[in-house]
Amino acid sequence: MQRSELITLIPKERKKEYKKDSLRISNLEGTKLAVQKNVRSFLKESKFLNQSKENLNILKNLKSSYEKLFNNEEFLVEDFVLSGHELLEYQKLDVDHKLRYLLYRYKYNSYPKQFVTGDYPPCVQIEPTSICNYRCVMCYQKDISFSKKSNGFMGHMDINLFKKIIDELEGKIEAVTLASRGEPTLHQKLPEMLKYLNGKFLGLKLNTNASLLTEKLSHEILSSDIQTLVFSIDAADKENYEKIRVNGSYEKLTKNLETFHRIKEKHYSKSKIITRVSGVAINETISSDDMQKVWGKFVETVALVNFAPLDDTYNNPINNLEGSCSELWRRMFIWWDGKANPCDVDYKSILSKSNVNKEMIKDIWNSEWYDLIRNKHLEKKRGELNPCKRCINT
Numbered sequence: 444m445q446r447s448e449l450i451t452l453i454p455k456e457r458k459k460e461y462k463k464d465s466l467r468i469s470n471l472e473g474t475k476l477a478v479q480k481n482v483r484s485f486l487k488e489s490k491f492l493n494q495s496k497e498n499l500n501i502l503k504n505l506k507s508s509y510e511k512l513f514n515n516e517e518f519l520v521e522d523f524v525l526s527g528h529e530l531l532e533y534q535k536l537d538v539d540h541k542l543r544y545l546l547y548r549y550k551y552n553s554y555p556k557q558f559v560t561g562d563y564p565p566c567v568q569i570e571p572t573s574i575c576n577y578r579c580v581m582c583y584q585k586d587i588s589f590s591k592k593s594n595g596f597m598g599h600m601d602i603n604l605f606k607k608i609i610d611e612l613e614g615k616i617e618a619v620t621l622a623s624r625g626e627p628t629l630h631q632k633l634p635e636m637l638k639y640l641n642g643k644f645l646g647l648k649l650n651t652n653a654s655l656l657t658e659k660l661s662h663e664i665l666s667s668d669i670q671t672l673v674f675s676i677d678a679a680d681k682e683n684y685e686k687i688r689v690n691g692s693y694e695k696l697t698k699n700l701e702t703f704h705r706i707k708e709k710h711y712s713k714s715k716i717i718t719r720v721s722g723v724a725i726n727e728t729i730s731s732d733d734m735q736k737v738w739g740k741f742v743e744t745v746a747l748v749n750f751a752p753l754d755d756t757y758n759n760p761i762n763n764l765e766g767s768c769s770e771l772w773r774r775m776f777i778w779w780d781g782k783a784n785p786c787d788v789d790y791k792s793i794l795s796k797s798n799v800n801k802e803m804i805k806d807i808w809n810s811e812w813y814d815l816i817r818n819k820h821l822e823k824k825r826g827e828l829n830p831c832k833r834c835i836n837t
């Protein structure tokens with residue numbers, strides 16, 4: 444497949460983080476330092492009773508990391524402190540949720556570095572649908588062998604399957620993201636899903652292209668338990684937006700964001716939801732400063748991520764990367780039909796051997812197959828796995 448000429452920034456290796464210096468946060472009350480001091484005091488002054496051995500170990504590492512932060516000491520692999528958008532998330536939490544949040548962010552960020560598997564993935568990404576109304580130039584949806592309906596990859600998740608997944612995850616993990624290969628708002632039962640999620644997870648996230656963000660849906664999202672709502676927008680101006688986000692209308696997007704923002708201000712002024720505009724840095728013209736100028740009035744954060752060449756995963760050149768892929772210790776993706784996959788770079792699920800209709804998520808995460816993939820990565824043999832051998836994620 445021909446890669447779009449708009450894509451000119453292709454990293455040699457891609458880590459799961461924002462593009463350097465691209466994160467803009469409009470309303471982080473006080474300074475970042477003040478929030479860090481607040482975390483340090485919380486860790487020092489709270490009594491953490493009835494914690495598991497695993498949690499006590501994490502708390503020991505967190506406390507030591509915060510001392511090192513303030514004493515300017517070097518960090519080791521087990522050290523972790525909150526940064527960037529996490530400080531905003533932490534600041535918005537009720538005090539009785541702060542411990543849960545710190546434990547979850549530690550697992551999310553630090554377990555992939557220490558190669559700790561745990562009982563469950565720190566985050567589960569569920570796709571309500573694999574269908575998308577856009578054909579963005581950097582996305583696998585433009586691969587017709589994937590998005591053509593008759594090829595079997597397209598579909599909506601059954602609501603009962605969704606509930607079964609949530610029932611297993613409730614109380615076991617904190618982070619669930621609704622999104623992966625398709626546009627979640629295309630699922631007619633998304634509002635029912637949001638209601639079912641209420642009160643069950645701290646790190647609930649929804650990604651959307653905002654094209655179907657009606658007043659009704661805005662109310663449903665704002666009265667839900669979503670912690671972070673991500674609008675996927677890759678440009679500040681109409682020309683670039685519509686070239687990149689094929690099928691998208693800049694006017695409609697602007698109107699939908701205005702409407703959402705108006706409803707939020709008027710009816711949900713105490714809402715703790717964090718809104719973010721996120722873009723993929725596919726070329727040098729995409730700038731978070733420009734995006735902040737245009738979209739910053741509607742959202743609290745703006746950020747860019749580096750491009751992952753998943754528009755043509757299976758034809759990318761084989762590379763010689765040897766680093767382990769963090770996804771194998773961080774997230775599990777569950778497709779609309781129940782297939783469990785380690786990532787969405789592999790959008791045709793070559794790496795998948797399991798389905799949550801038949802197996803528990805916990806068992807899949809700790810299965811022989813998952814361990815085999817992890818071990819190949821740890822032994823610097825990811826080149827023996829397809830599509831890992833063509834992937835730049837570490």
Ligand code: SF4
Pocket residue numbers: 768769770771785786787788789829830831832834835836
């Ligand atoms: S294809 Fe392999 S290396 Fe790439 S994100 Fe997926 S699991 Fe990681």
